[in-house]
Amino acid sequence: MIWKELKDTLIFLKLKAADNKEVLQIMGDAMIQEGYGEEGFTEALLEREKDYPTGLDVDGIGVAIPHTDAEHVKKEGISIAVLDEPIVFDAMGEEDYQIPVKIVIMFTVAGKDKHIDRLLQILDMIKDEQILKGLLAAKNKEEVRTAIQKREKTC
Template identity: 40%
Template structure:
């Protein structure tokens, strides 16, 4: 379950950022502060995103799932941000197709064998347009967790 692993310090309602790099800087700094990731985490996120984009268009609703290699992670964790004014990420599997992202789920993966399972669990929640719309309107950290928890418990 995703919600069981959500730390309030890694949940960002209405995050105000100018671009995708700033999303990774702000969220990544919280992962480092919480001890989940090493100092190299933010730079590794930005570099990996440039090479392997994580933007996804879910029926016109943009999400992104930035993550990086296990070598930059101390302990596994998940962060969630709703973006006040959508920012552009490059769509997964393309070099130049942009997605206006409103929800970001950032991962700290400490076991490469669990990587795909974690992504599948997250996508199972985020493929629901009602969940995405509810998340994009959430203004409190607890509200974001509750929306995810309710979807997972369905």
């Protein structure tokens, strides 16, 4: 259950950043500080985002789901940021297409085979418009958890 994994220190509301690199830097460094990423996690994250962009347009809401390889991970975890203003990310699977992103969901997986399962879990979550709208409307960290929890309890 994603909502149970969310630590307050890894939830960012109204995150201000100049560009997507700064967003990834802030979130990646927090993942390291909280013991989820190895030293070099943030750099690996930035490099992977260049090669395999993670921006998605989900019914008009921009979402990015950055992650990196298990070799840079200590344990499984998740971080969510709702950005103050949309920030452009390159689109997943589409060259030369950019998406203004408002929600960033970063995750770590500790094992090569777990990557796809976690990605599918997050993709299933973000296709629910109520979750995305709940995240965008959240005024505090508990409301972020509640938006996700409602969906996960009905599945």
